[in-house]
Amino acid sequence: MNNIAQRDSFWNKIYEIAAADRDVVLISADMGAPSLDKFRKDLPAQFVNAGIAEQNAVLIGAGLALKGKKVYLYAIAPFITLRCLEQIRVECSIMTIPMTIAGVGAGMSYEDSGPTHHVLEDIAIMRSMPNITIHNITDSVMAGAVAGMSYNIKNTTYVRIDRQVFPDIYAPDTDFTAGASVVKTGKDCYLVSTGCMTHTALQLARRLEERNIHTGVIDIYTFPINEELLIDALRGVKKIVSLEEHFLAGGLGSALGEIIIDNDLPVKLRRLGIGHDKGFCYKYGGREIIREYYGLDKGSLERKVEEFLKD
Amino acid sequence: MSGSAVSLKNKSYELRKRVLDMCVKAGTGHVTSSLSSVDIMVALYYGGILKYDPENPQWSGRDRFILSKGQASPLLYAVLADTGFFDISELDRFAQPDGMFGVHLQWDVPGVELTSGSLGHGLGVAAGIALGALMDKDLFMVFTLLGDGECYEGSIWESAMFAAHNKLNNLVAIVDRNYLCVTDFTENIIALEPMEDKWRACGWNVKRVNGHSIKDIVEALAYVRCRRSHKPLVLIADTVKGEGIECLTNNPIWHGQAPKGKDAEMARVCLLTRQGDE
Structure with a gap:
């Protein structure tokens, strides 16, 4: 059993990757986390805060990806999928520009924050578009593994992260490529x-x-x-x-x-x-x-x- | 006018004629939105502003030109064909079953950087490329051409603030200020003026130019690579929607459609008359 949050497992792995490759860029739509604070402190040149502006975050990410960067976007799940859906559709689905969109707050994991923060449509909407892969994260082992897999993506990947900490059901080093x-x-x-x-x-x-x-x-x-x-x-x-x-x-x-x-x-x-x-x-x-x-x-x-x- | 100025003016006429021919033949295409941008594009592509290599469209050192007002695709396609990115005969197949491109801009055409048609995307993507270039200490510039009606999109202002905050002085936006949208003049829909103040408030250097003076546009951009400012630069280029073909100007009815039959003949006559006058 592991008590690490999926979010931290994901970003800890991305930190490792980014520390070894300066082309890895993280764009946060003003979202924080302890694991992101470390990224921001140690790798400031690879950290971009786009503010609470998800549409622009996707566009900036697309531009950086066209320039050859490996782009990670981070925000609350309903906002980084639905607020900027048209940008995702044009840049990620139509143009197939690859980036990793990490949304935190799967399902009702924002609990008392209410329906604006719950996300109950994103899988339907994101899977309706070609050239987009969704990883709906089950535990922290998977979160870390998916972060590792994201380094070599050819198409945009949406990583749906739960806020709740669950016991791990997968053994370390599980291969998640089967889906x-x-x-x-x-x-x-x-x-x-x-x-x-x-x-x-x-x-x-x-x-x-x-x-x-x-x-x-x-x-x-x-x-x-x-x-x-x-x-x-x-x-x-x-x-x-x-x-x-x-x-x-x-x-x-x-x-x-x-x-x-x-x-x-x-x-x-x-x-x-x-x-x-x-x-x-x-x-x-x-x-x-x-x-x-x-x-x-x-x-x-x-x-x-x-x-x-x-x- | 100097010899080169004459040849640039001729180039404008030639491109207007090509745009009209393409759209009339196809029976579709945004003629008037293309016409308002012609002189801006001539300044960029023929006036020595943009660095590009038609033999190597993906050359890493090229300036990036992002046509954000993707409805002006016939114009960019005409420019790209004329400068040698692909065969000029491709223009005859504009929006045809055997053609490689259609009404809105398509990213997989040689020389095109971004799919467009949906508005409000180009500035943000341009800013992302510009940021990447600064991270990598690349020297190329990023130019984007926006429509004025496109500036109703909120994402434009998200991107404008971002670009200024991140000191993207390798980014130049040009607003084709033709004052006309789909159904009406912008100042009747929701006033866009004072436009200079809006960009300045977002942290940009602002220049306002006559968008049909190739000379003024070239002069405004001549030293764009060695500006001392950290701010991105926006050129607000006052233009006329349909410029060059008087019978199509300043009338919303001509947005997004090509003239047919007698209207097409009239448009050809107008274009020729204008050329004769100059």
């Missing part, structure tokens, strides 16, 4: 999850296991989804449940549905996430309270999965 991992094998059913929900899925699978429901967990951490790996993992599986802290429209469940349809997979899918009927919410008192409102708390999820398996 998805079977983190627990199962027989009756698979929970297919992304980001923070993989931790929930593992807890859920263990509880179902206690009742002899052999439930596996597949962690999807990269979009587009590695179809081959998924199809292979689901061979013989009849039922899967997708779990995401994201709107159902266009998210993980939608992406799985597309793969199932396109490949005629003989598997039933139940999507568990946030429906538009619940919309945005102003609920305070922590992530679990918000999850309860959305029906994503452990009890609700367990009940929904059981009902689905009974069908």
